[in-house]
Amino acid sequence: MTGISTAGPSTVIRCKAAVAWEPNKPLMIEEIEVAPPQANEVRIKIVASSLCRSDLYFLLEGKNGSNFPMVLGHEAAGIVESVGPGVTEFKQGDKVIPIFLPQCRECRFCKSPKTNLCADSVPIVHYEGMPEPVSRLTCKGKKLTQFMRTSTFSEYTVVKQNAVAKIEPAAPLDKVCLLGCGISTGYGAAVNTAKVEPGSTCAVFGLGAVGLAAVMGCKAAGAKRIIAVDTNPDKFDKAKEFGATNFVNPKDHDKPISQVLSDMTNGGVDYSLECIGNVGVMRSALESCVKGWGVSVIVGFTNEHDLSARPIQLISGRTWTGSAFGGFKSKDGVQQMVKAYMDKKIKVDEFITHNLTLNEVNDAIELLKQGKSIRTVMRISPE
Structure with missing residues (x-):
């Protein structure tokens, strides 16, 4: 579980992730399996991920047990490890930010300037009776819910290409990860x-x-x-x-x-x-x-x-x-915000109060619960 894959695009990757087995309990660092990307999907090596209050909300207020076990995390940046069939926008080695809100650019919402929603958006929470959400992550034989379709508290994750933004190679991943949400x-x-x-x-x-x-x-x-x-x-x-x-x-x-x-x-x-x-x-x-x-x-x-x-x-x-x-069209907006940061037009570094590792995820949760942090950035994998 080094965080560096030598696997091909058709190989299952075994890596480390923080798994929430049940609501309002500490996350457990586990070895999980990350399946290969399927059609129109991208497998990403997550380099850095920060903890957002939305992660905490669903961990602490997870009254609907059907979402567990799951891997939290949705504010991150990483590097494309492999792509599935039909992916033309990304290639191995691209720096990217996964996004919880897709932008397919083809539906009536994406074509309208009046909204940033997309017809491919899915409910944040899965309720009984809904179709089972797609997940490429498993642990100990159990499927792990991919929180907000991203699950970035993992060394690797798989995301649909319409919810990934390519960013400039010079962007520091442990900073611009914050632009994926908060x-x-x-x-x-x-x-x-x-x-x-x-x-x-x-x-x-x-x-x-x-x-x-x-x-x-x-x-x-x-x-x-x-x-x-x-x-x-x-x-x-x-x-x-x-x-x-x-x-x-x-x-x-x-x-x-x-x-x-x-x-x-x-x-x-x-x-x-x-x-x-x-x-x-x-x-x-x-x-x-x-x-x-x-x-x-x-x-x-x-x-x-x-x-x-x-x-x-x-x-x-x-x-x-x-x-x-x-209100940002997600893929376009992330690219705009990364450029604004690189051009020194917006602050990002100033939001970061703590830097930890994935193994210290529960410490990050406690800091946020106690109001002692603004954003804690966790190093997930080496670049």
Whole structure:
């Protein structure tokens, strides 16, 4: 289990992976088998993968046991090891980023400028009664669910070619791996979905990696005032580094945060972005927007609760919308973001607070659970 394969494209690879056998339990480092890529698939040697809160969400909130055992991880970068029949876009040795959101470029969604969704997208979670998800990973005779079709907490994985972005050879994989989810999601939510305008006032709720990226996106779009909202005051210095101008801790006030922001901004912010995944905060973010034209974007993920709002809050002119992967057409967007990083137009290194190895994956999980990390990058295999 060296992480370096001498296998051909038709050979099963045995390698190391972190397996989640059941919900809310430590991941186990196991030897797994990775099948050869089939038609239109790419087998990738994962070099670096970071831990995203979505991985943690499904590990801790995995109420549907049919998803287990599985291999988590979806924010990564690696090198093409082999390709299956019909793959023309990639070749062995290409540097790539696997993406949880495909871009086939052929369906009605991909052809429309109105969305970044793709008809080939699959539900993040498999429920009883659904067709069995495809997986090329097995361990001890059991099929492993490929989380978000990627499963990057493994030295090798197999991904459909429509969910892989080729990146420039000079890109450092242990940095640009972050562009496969969190940074692109937050940054794009501000720039592509909210369409933040120069001179505007914004509020960002939640200062994890996605929230900090949203702050960075608001600044890049020319926002004059960016109010960072979080219950952890230790995060403000970091938020200021990305462009925040004010910090508000809801715990410091005895009135609703929406009222606090309204008082600060003469009636509400122009744009708000919820980057936590809490339906109560989503409503607060909406109510923090100015009537008439305020736009509130739901960025944080949750699938456990229903949303609620009073109709007058929308009738009065506010817009409430959501954003997946920052509104980027996935393959194109990743390439754009990698180029922006290489051209020093966006920050990436500043999100990385810890560097660990795959063997230390449970340490990375604890750091995130305790709020001690923004992004932990794990070295999975040597380049």
